[in-house]
Amino acid sequence: MPKSSPVYLQLRQQLVDWISEKNLTSQDKLPGERVLATKFQTTRVTLRQALAQLEAEGVIFRSNRRGWYVTPARLSYDPSRDIGFNLYVRQQGFTPRTETISKELILAPQWLAEKCGLRDKTPIYHFIRRRYVDERALLIEHNFVNPDGCAGLMELNTDDSLWQLLRDKFNLQPASRNIEIYPQAIVDDTADLLNVNTGSAGLYLQRISHDEAGGFLEFDHEYWLHDALKLVVSVQG
Amino acid sequence: MPKSSPVYLQLRQQLVDWISEKNLTSQDKLPGERVLATKFQTTRVTLRQALAQLEAEGVIFRSNRRGWYVTPARLSYDPSRDIGFNLYVRQQGFTPRTETISKELILAPQWLAEKCGLRDKTPIYHFIRRRYVDERALLIEHNFVNPDGCAGLMELNTDDSLWQLLRDKFNLQPASRNIEIYPQAIVDDTADLLNVNTGSAGLYLQRISHDEAGGFLEFDHEYWLHDALKLVVSVQG
């Protein structure tokens, strides 16, 4: 006799069926939790367990206190290329948007100096940007750029590709990158900026770029929603 | 007046403090939920919310119905190299173990044939392996190997590096790899094999390797626990 699965997993399946039956698609809103709980004859608590399950699977997502929505297809993303986020997104038929949340010249804190092989308190540009696809905020990006050779970068419009600016205006181009990637919960400020609860699943991506002479160009880290991207990398050898 | 954070987040902090105060370290077990709930004067339900938060952050992990444990440091892992899992792990001072769960010669199903550019129903080796670090099961790996040029692979011991076997015994070596990486919930069989609940956060990693002539060598996918690894990739250009 097959053991029956728990109620919340059965409910999960009912929700999946219902979503496909109703032809709900990318970014469509689900009814409120109280409505769903009634419709499927269960408690809100149990319903939320099923919703959380689907959220973990990347089927639906929530926007802070606004409700549940159907998750759009993942964005393919190659962290070893720098054709620019906006271009990337458009090539896949989505609509990008970038907000520069802050830009300032700071003195490199110790952790950053260590990572990048700089002396403590070296001046460095710090950009914080929020990037959207189809008006859903997908990631928060921090760029720390070595000001050597690109003085005045901060006065330019940074809502598009930084690398494009560096290449076109300052003739700077990365020759090698060290990339680190791992799943990490999104917390605190970052969570707020992305309109998710602290502790939401996310993907952390860090990149250190050097020029041909081995000089430090840029340190960057990105906090992505867990269901938002698919990394694609090609490697030789 | 600063808004006070919810009880479960305060509790989260208390737990963190308590863990560090008690000097709990890698793989140490936490007291049972009922004990903790009493100690911190809260309900088991609220306590579990705090524990789930720490789990999402990768501070603690649970082993199915056994209890909560302190998460070990992440394993660094370069998916573009193939020095072999076991060697990788040992280099970082951990103890690896690999179990071959199954190995068989199958006929490539459609999805696989498409991905690898094969004809439908091409014969192909299928290995399923479970890999441990310090006796914690971290990932389930599926290898689909093109039998051309490595007949008899299935009879060999596959608890170490497949690539090492292919290189040493069959003179096969990959020239290029296409890698896909994204966060994905661990469900069903895979969850069972890893001793986690269905829906646990995980990282999915897929690799397609070709030889110098562009011939298909191997398709591989891996399901990792979300808190188990840190991907490290170096890229030129």
Add this chain to the structure above:
DNA sequence: TTATAAATCTGGTATATACCAGTTGAAAAA
């Protein structure tokens, strides 16, 4: 000594209920 069965751990699921806190949109005021 070993194998088996039962008791007792542990976390997992489920229900009912209340209130809190941002979001939203409608109503009221400017």
Add this chain to the structure above:
DNA sequence: TTTTTCAACTGGTATATACCAGATTTATAA
């Protein structure tokens, strides 16, 4: 028409309580 205010909605947090289901240990029988 525009702004402001406020009611109502939504999801988020919190407590209390019960029972279920695997895992582990202990006691018992072979």
